[in-house]
Amino acid sequence: MSDIELRSVSRWYGNVVAVNDITMTVGEGVTGLLGPNGAGKSTVLHLIAGFLAPSRGEVTVGGRPTWRNPGIYRTVGLVPERDSVYAFLTGAEFVLATAKLHELADPAGAASRAIAIVDMAEAQDRRISTYSKGMRQRIKVAAALVHDPQVLLLDEPFNGMDPRQRLHMMDLLTRLGAEGRTILLSSHILEEVEQLADTIQVIVSGRLAASGDFRAIRRLMTSRPHVFLVRSSDDRLLGSALIGRPAVTGVELTTGGLQVRASDFGAFSRELAGLARDRSIRLRELLPEDESLESVFAYLVES
Amino acid sequence: MSVDQGSRGGSSGLASTEAGVIHDIGYRRYTGRRLGRAQIIRALFWHSLRSAYGLGRGAKAKIVPVFTFVIMCLPAIVNAVVIARGQPRLVPYDTYANQLRVVVMIIFIAAQAPELVSRDLRSHVLPLYFCRPLRRMDYPVAKLAAFITACLALIEIPLLLLYVGTVAQVHSGSAVWAQTRALIPGLLVGLMWAVLLAAIGLALASMSGRRAYATGSIAIYFFLTWILSGILIAVTQRNVMRTVLIKPPPGAPAPPGAPAGPGGTFQAHVITQVPTTATHLVGLVSPFTTLDGVRQWLGGTSTGPVPGVGSYGALYGAMLLVLIAASLGGLASRYRKASTL
Amino acid sequence: MSAPLTARAGEPFAEPDRGTPVIETRALTKRYPGPVTALDALTVRVEPGITGLVGANGAGKSTLIKILLGLLEPTGGQAAVLGGDCQRDGERIRALTGYMPEHDCLPPDVTATEFVTHLGRMSGLPPTAAKERAAESLRHVGLYEERYRQIGTYSTGMKQRVKLAQALVGDPRLLLLDEPTVGLDPAGRGSMLELIARIGAEFGISIVVASHLLGEIERICDHLVAIEAGRLLRADTITSMTQASQVLLIEVDEGTDRLLAELARRGLEPRAYERAVLVRLDGDETYDAVRDAVADLGLPLNRLEQRRRRVEELFRDTQGSQDDPMPGSQTPEASHVG
Numbered sequence: 001m002s003d004i005e006l007r008s009v010s011r012w013y014g015n016v017v018a019v020n021d022i023t024m025t026v027g028e029g030v031t032g033l034l035g036p037n038g039a040g041k042s043t044v045l046h047l048i049a050g051f052l053a054p055s056r057g058e059v060t061v062g063g064r065p066t067w068r069n070p071g072i073y074r075t076v077g078l079v080p081e082r083d084s085v086y087a088f089l090t091g092a093e094f095v096l097a098t099a100k101l102h103e104l105a106d107p108a109g110a111a112s113r114a115i116a117i118v119d120m121a122e123a124q125d126r127r128i129s130t131y132s133k134g135m136r137q138r139i140k141v142a143a144a145l146v147h148d149p150q151v152l153l154l155d156e157p158f159n160g161m162d163p164r165q166r167l168h169m170m171d172l173l174t175r176l177g178a179e180g181r182t183i184l185l186s187s188h189i190l191e192e193v194e195q196l197a198d199t200i201q202v203i204v205s206g207r208l209a210a211s212g213d214f215r216a217i218r219r220l221m222t223s224r225p226h227v228f229l230v231r232s233s234d235d236r237l238l239g240s241a242l243i244g245r246p247a248v249t250g251v252e253l254t255t256g257g258l259q260v261r262a263s264d265f266g267a268f269s270r271e272l273a274g275l276a277r278d279r280s281i282r283l284r285e286l287l288p289e290d291e292s293l294e295s296v297f298a299y300l301v302e303s
Numbered sequence: 304m305s306v307d308q309g310s311r312g313g314s315s316g317l318a319s320t321e322a323g324v325i326h327d328i329g330y331r332r333y334t335g336r337r338l339g340r341a342q343i344i345r346a347l348f349w350h351s352l353r354s355a356y357g358l359g360r361g362a363k364a365k366i367v368p369v370f371t372f373v374i375m376c377l378p379a380i381v382n383a384v385v386i387a388r389g390q391p392r393l394v395p396y397d398t399y400a401n402q403l404r405v406v407v408m409i410i411f412i413a414a415q416a417p418e419l420v421s422r423d424l425r426s427h428v429l430p431l432y433f434c435r436p437l438r439r440m441d442y443p444v445a446k447l448a449a450f451i452t453a454c455l456a457l458i459e460i461p462l463l464l465l466y467v468g469t470v471a472q473v474h475s476g477s478a479v480w481a482q483t484r485a486l487i488p489g490l491l492v493g494l495m496w497a498v499l500l501a502a503i504g505l506a507l508a509s510m511s512g513r514r515a516y517a518t519g520s521i522a523i524y525f526f527l528t529w530i531l532s533g534i535l536i537a538v539t540q541r542n543v544m545r546t547v548l549i550k551p552p553p554g555a556p557a558p559p560g561a562p563a564g565p566g567g568t569f570q571a572h573v574i575t576q577v578p579t580t581a582t583h584l585v586g587l588v589s590p591f592t593t594l595d596g597v598r599q600w601l602g603g604t605s606t607g608p609v610p611g612v613g614s615y616g617a618l619y620g621a622m623l624l625v626l627i628a629a630s631l632g633g634l635a636s637r638y639r640k641a642s643t644l
Numbered sequence: 645m646s647a648p649l650t651a652r653a654g655e656p657f658a659e660p661d662r663g664t665p666v667i668e669t670r671a672l673t674k675r676y677p678g679p680v681t682a683l684d685a686l687t688v689r690v691e692p693g694i695t696g697l698v699g700a701n702g703a704g705k706s707t708l709i710k711i712l713l714g715l716l717e718p719t720g721g722q723a724a725v726l727g728g729d730c731q732r733d734g735e736r737i738r739a740l741t742g743y744m745p746e747h748d749c750l751p752p753d754v755t756a757t758e759f760v761t762h763l764g765r766m767s768g769l770p771p772t773a774a775k776e777r778a779a780e781s782l783r784h785v786g787l788y789e790e791r792y793r794q795i796g797t798y799s800t801g802m803k804q805r806v807k808l809a810q811a812l813v814g815d816p817r818l819l820l821l822d823e824p825t826v827g828l829d830p831a832g833r834g835s836m837l838e839l840i841a842r843i844g845a846e847f848g849i850s851i852v853v854a855s856h857l858l859g860e861i862e863r864i865c866d867h868l869v870a871i872e873a874g875r876l877l878r879a880d881t882i883t884s885m886t887q888a889s890q891v892l893l894i895e896v897d898e899g900t901d902r903l904l905a906e907l908a909r910r911g912l913e914p915r916a917y918e919r920a921v922l923v924r925l926d927g928d929e930t931y932d933a934v935r936d937a938v939a940d941l942g943l944p945l946n947r948l949e950q951r952r953r954r955v956e957e958l959f960r961d962t963q964g965s966q967d968d969p970m971p972g973s974q975t976p977e978a979s980h981v982g
Contacts, residue, residue, distance in 0.1 A: 037800060037829045132701050159826075162699050162856050163959040164872075188829050191859040269897060269944035277939045282931050286948040297830055330784060330847040333777060333815035337739060337768040346765040359758075426751040431810060434713055434743040435766045436735040 002062045002075055002150035002182050003027050004048055009057035011043055018043040020206035021057075026184050030177040032197035033186040036301055040206040041186050042081070045153055048184070049078045061151055074102070077144035081155040083136065087129035091120055091139045094128060098143040107146075114142040119168060133160025141169070151182045158189060170196055194293040202300050214296045219265065221299060225249050226265040227289040230272075231257040233282035241275050242268075257285065343437055344445045351449035355415050367414040371407045376461045378403060383468030392469055395605040396462060396489025397598055404458070405591050408496070409525045411457060412504035417517035419446050420505060425512035429638075443509070443634045450505050455497040462489050492598050499590055499623060500525075502630035509637045528589035535585035536592075536610065540576040547573050576610075583613040587622045597623050664727055665689040666818050666850040667712060671721035674707050674874075682707035684874035685721065690852060694844040696861035697854040699870045699877060699959070705854055708871075709820060713738055726817055739768055742811030746822040746854075749807065752796030756787055756806045759795060760813050767814030774813070781809040784847075785839060801832040808839070812849075819843070819851045825860060837864050858955045862886060870958055878958055885958070888950040894934055895920040895947035906937045925950065 004026040011019040019040045035041045046052045047059045050066035050073075059066045066072050086094060095114055099107035115124050118138040128136060137160055144152060154173075158166050173196055177183050187193050193200065194214070202209045210217045218226075232238050235258040239251040242260055247267035252259040262268035276283045289295070318325045338346075357364030378393075378400040385393045394400060423429060432442055466486045470479050507524060508517040548568040551557065561569040586592035586609040595607040600616025612619060667690035674683040682703040697705070710716035712725050714734020723730040725737045751759065760781060764774030782791045785805040790798065795806060804824060811819055824840065825833040841864040844851045855861055861868060862882060870877040878885075896903055903921055907914040910933050912923045923930060938945050 035829075036831060132703070134701070158856075160856070162701060163858055163956065164699070166856065167956065167959055188833065189857060189859075190830050191857075266897075266944055269946055270942055273935050273939035273945050274942070277935055282928060283935045283948060284931055285950070286945060288947060294830060294834075298834075301831060330843075331780065332848075333769070333773065335773050336770055338770060339768070340735065343766055343768055346771075350762060350765070360753075422751060422753075427747060427749045428751055430743070430745050431749055431763060432766060433715060434738055434741070435763070435814075436739040436768055437766065438735075439715075 004151065004182060004184065005058075005060045005063075006044070006047070007058045007060075009047065009054045009059055011047060011052060011055045017206050019047070019054075019203075022203070022206075022208045023057075024201055024208055024211060026182055026199075026201070028177070028180045028182050029199070030173055030183045030185060030197045032193035032200040033184055033203065034188075034190070034193065034200055034297055035203035035209075039203045041203055042155065044203060045078075045155055045184070045186055049076065049153055074147065075149055076151045076153065077147065077149035079137075079140050079144045079152070079154040079157050081159065088127060090125050090127050091115065091131070091135075091142075092124040094139060095124075095142045095146055099146045102147040104147060110146050110148070111142075114146040115139075117145060117172065118142045134162055134165045137161055138165065138169070141172075149181070152176065152184070154183070154185045154187075156187055157185065158187065158192060166192070190293045190297060200293070202297065204301055209300045210296075214293045215291060217300075218291050218296050221296075222263075224290075224299060225261040225263045226268070226291070228260045228262065228268075229254075229257045229285070229287045229289050230260055230283070231285040232276065233284070234279075237279055238276060238281050241279060242272075245271060245275070247271065259289070340436060340438070340441065343435070344441050347437075347442070347445040348449045348452075351419050351446050352452055354418050355450055355453035357418075364418070367411065371411040372457060372460075375404070375407050375457055376464055379461045379464035379468055382465055383471075386469055386472045394465055396465065396485050397492045397603045398595070398605045398607045399462065399465070399489070401595075401607055404496075405529060408454070408457070408500055409522060409529075412454065412500055413518045413522040413525070415453065416450060416501075416504040416508035416521060417511075417514045419450055420509045421512055421514050421517040424509070425514075439638060440635065443505075443638045447502065447505055447631075447634065451497050451501040454501045455494065458493040458496055459490055462486065462493055488601075488603065492594070492603065495597065495623070496594055499594060499627055499630075502627050502634075503590060506630040506633040506637075509634055525590065529591050532586055532589035532592040533608065535588060536582055536608070539579055539581035539585055540610070541579050542574050543577045544572050544574050546570055578610045578613070580613070582610060583615045584618070586612070587618065590626060593619055593622045593626065664692075666692055667723075667725050667852065669721065669723045672708075672711065672718055672723050673720035674711065674716070675719045676703075681874050683711075683718070686871065686874065686876055687721075688869055688871075688876050688879050690850075690869060690879075691867055692850045693866040694841070694851045694853065694864055695867040695869060696865035696882075697852055697869050697871070698856065698858065698861060698955075699872050704871055704874050705822070709743070709822070709854075712820070713741065713743065739814065740817045742814060742816035742819045742849075744807045744811045744819070744821045744824060746826060748803075750795045750803055753794055755794055756782060756791040756798075756809070759806065760810050763810045764813040769814060777813050777815065778809070781812040782806075784812065784843075785809045786835070800827045801829075801836070804828060804832075804836060805839075808836075812843075816849060819849055820854070821851060822854045823856070824853065825855070825857070833860070840864055858959075862955050868955060882955070885955050886952045888952050890925045891951040892923050892925045892930060892934065893917070893920050893947065893949050893951050894923070894938070894945070896938065897944040897946050899941060899943045902941055903937065903943060906941055907934070910937060920947065922951070 006022050006024050009019060009022050010017065022044070033041050033044065043052065047054055048061065048066060050069060053067040061072050061076060064072060066076075089097070092111065092115065096107055096111040099111045099114075104110050112121075115121055118141050120135065120138050120142060123131065123135060128139065131139065137157060141154075141157065144154075157173075158169060161169060170192060173183060173185065177196075177198075185193065185197060199212055200214050200217075201211050230238065235253060239253060239258050239260075242248045242258075243251050245268070247262050247264035248260060249263045250261040260268070272286070273283065275281075290299075353359055354364075356368045357366070382392060382394040423432075429442070433439060463486075466482060470482050473479055473482065503524070504521050507521045511517045511520070547570075548564045549558070549571050550566075550568045557563075558569055558571065561571055564570050586596045592609050595609040596612045596616065596619030598607065599609060599612045600619055668688070670687050672683050672686040673681070675681050680703065686708070707716065711718050711723050712730055714730045714737055717731065726740055728737050730737060757778060760778040761774050764778050765771065767774075769777060782788075785808050787802060787805050787809065790802060795803065798806070804827075808821070808824065811821070821840065825836050828836060837860055840851060840853065843849055844864070853861065853865060865882055867879070867881050868885060869879045894903065894907075900916070900919070900921060904914050904916060907921065907923060912930065912933060915922045923934065934948070
């Protein structure tokens with residue numbers, strides 16, 4: 001197994017506690033690591049990549065500690081945020097050098113496979129200094145994949161990529177995740193994390209604020225009524241019917257439709273269709289307004 | 304009652320009753336004067352001139368400008384004291400206190416040229432200038448004009464102080480006129496100094512965004528060439544032995560072993576340093592000695608670091624122009640390449 | 645398009661009325677030694693409003709911006725901004741345009757007030773106006789007491805706001821924003837996007853936002869210009885690119901299989917799609933049938949919406965991609981010049 005595990009991990013620098021008692025497990029598939037700037041996401045990634053030692057607790061990959069253990073680099077590939085490539089090398093040379101550093105049996109073959117996966121075969125013989133930002137990102141991913149790692153850590157991997165490159169990279173990561181690899185992806189672009197990741201880990205001020213499927217997380221926020229937007233053939237009538245139900249705490253008529261706040265999300269969603277039918281109201285649209293990853297994240301950061 | 308602010312694009316949607324008012328503080332268009340390129344360049348000029356003297360930038364930035372300015376004025380002050388005591392003027396206008404001036408200018412330029420150009424390069428702010436109604440070359444032109452002005456102030460104000468200090472003690476119109484006639488060439492020499500040194504300093508500073516490198520390269524270039532020229536001037540001179548006749552004062556004994564000459568004089572051998580052709584030319588190595596060479600070529604009589612230019616005066620003039628042109632060229636190419644939007 | 649691109653030399657040009665495009669290019673080409681072709685006969689009109697500029701790689705985007713600002717001569721073709729020719733009227737265009745670069749461009753040892761005021765002077769504002777407009781711009785972008793601190797102490801979000809404030813200080817008619825949300829966390833992105841939308845809607849300034857993030861373009865832009873390999877890929881309104889299709893999506897929290905069966909029983913030909921169900925929308929009766937099916941089964945209804953096209957589809961290699969399986973075929977839309 002190549003699970004990433006953090007057990008009661010803290011990391012501090014003098015008085016600054018960057019990571020505060022985090023226990024989390026990252027299994028196979030794509031997991032999103034989210035958090036505001038300065039929350040400790042990069043620290044967590046560096047701990048997992050073995051660049052930092054935890055001040056307390058244990059960080060393991062596949063059961064083996066990451067600190068002072070160069071062996072884990074056989075299983076772990078890292079795509080860091082900053083430019084960490086030698087600009088004077090060609091793309092091919094850089095990936096080949098990485099392959100050799102990993103002491104692979106067939107570095108040239110591995111390198112060309114990795115370059116093909118990220119679709120950089122055409123530009124591989126040009127110097128990295130001539131690459132656009134998106135191309136540099138892709139070559140970094142190739143270097144991280146060259147040794148076929150089970151675990152992949154990516155810090156803002158889509159930075160600088162144009163839409164086509166992004167879609168391509170997202171397809172790639174989905175595929176790699178489906179193959180059973182453990183992929184941990186740190187990103188601020190929530191709409192992409194929403195599409196890619198099955199689970200998320202949210203870090204706020206050094207603490208782990210939430211884990212899991214973000215929809216499930218939203219359901220757990222019972223103190224916050226769910227907000228929906230309904231468009232129907234008679235919003236006012238529907239609104240008056242809904243406000244009569246205990247599951248609904250508020251309705252508001254807006255230009256976009258009927259906004260409904262439901263304290264009991266489950267009851268509301270079961271009752272809506274029936275209520276509409278009983279009054280011969282046609283339902284045209286029902287949209288949850290705060291169930292997106294963006295809303296869930298905002299709520300987690302707020303509280 | 305409903306109050307509608309309705310401010311779209313800055314229209315005046317002011318709402319009021321006797322009881323209360325809501326003011327429109329939305330976005331306002333600018334309908335005033337827009338200044339042209341010339342005035343923008345002028346604004347950049349003044350802004351840069353102020354940076355050269357550390358104005359508007361906190362106390363630390365003023366240390367070098369103030370310090371150098373005070374030091375530069377000292378000879379003028381000393382001279383005023385000397386004159387007040389009735390002694391002849393100590394400090395000439397055209398060379399001033401040459402050694403001091405060299406050192407002070409090196410310090411000022413090495414410290415302040417980076418303030419004007421290296422900072423902007425380091426913070427990559429140039430695109431924000433070039434996306435404005437300014438042309439690419441306006442930026443270095445404004446910066447150079449400002450720095451020349453800054454150096455000019457540092458050189459000429461002490462000269463003027465020298466003049467005022469001298470003239471204040473003098474009582475006849477013709478003496479004042481004599482002082483004025485001596486001052487003018489001094490000011491012209493000062494102008495040459497300002498133009499050449501500012502151009503070189505700014506060109507060197509514009510090669511690097513890092514202050515340390517900029518300051519270092521300027522200081523090293525000026526100091527090294529200055530020292531080198533001094534050494535070369537000394538070693539290229541020839542020792543020449545000459546026979547002179549000396550007459551000891553009455554009552555003094557005769558110098559031992561000296562052959563007698565006519566009329567109570569005695570022969571003596573004197574070794575003097577005489578400039579050779581090489582000596583006349585090595586001054587081209589340093590901007591400071593180049594300036595001195597040009598001064599002498601144009602008729603300056605005070606003694607300076609260069610012991611005569613012989614027939615090579617024009618070369619010094621040419622060198623001056625070459626150095627200025629190279630600096631301008633360096634600046635121009637730097638700012639043509641710079642700035643990737 | 646036989647009408648001249650721009651006003652004649654010497655004629656005043658300024659406020660774009662509803663009809664004038666804020667940016668217009670015709671067969672604009674730029675080749676560098678290499679041979680690198682950054683722009684290849686690009687012909688596009690950008691209307692007033694908020695326009696997203698997408699897809700251009702680094703060389704194409706920065707080349708286009710330099711040409712539009714009159715800082716670079718094209719190899720061929722013409723370009724006009726706010727009715728003025730980019731080559732001939734460059735200075736005037738730069739006086740009326742605000743530019744927010746993508747990269748770091750702020751000095752750390754100056755306060756925001758001093759910095760924006762100085763750049764206001766560089767835009768041609770007289771001293772007092774520069775001070776006043778700097779203060780106003782900083783207020784509009786949401787920088788209050790912080791403006792008296794040195795920029796080196798600012799967070800990324802605050803620095804982006806300073807960059808935006810300096811673009812606004814000269815009262816531009818057009819704002820060019822290059823990746824304004826890069827480096828911002830989700831909260832920061834949200835406020836920056838809100839700010840940009842507000843500027844576009846309330847300040848009467850046309851905006852071009854260069855971005856790789858289609859989500860944010862869909863969110864705040866009215867139009868889209870997509871450039872690929874130096875050529876125009878598509879120019880269109882966001883509305884027409886996110887048109888509703890004749891497919892209805894239904895999502896229930898549980899019992900999806902039972903819903904599929906019930907809808908099939910009612911003759912709607914449903915298809916499973918991720919966690920939801922798709923049916924063809926054949927008039928209003930479909931809505932009622934769906935409602936009744938859900939009500940009969942007592943299922944928790946989570947989402948009901950007409951599927952829309954997404955801007956992202958433009959960049960999918962295959963037409964009718966795996967992202968969007970619609971019952972019935974969908975003909976590929978031809979690229980057209982908007």
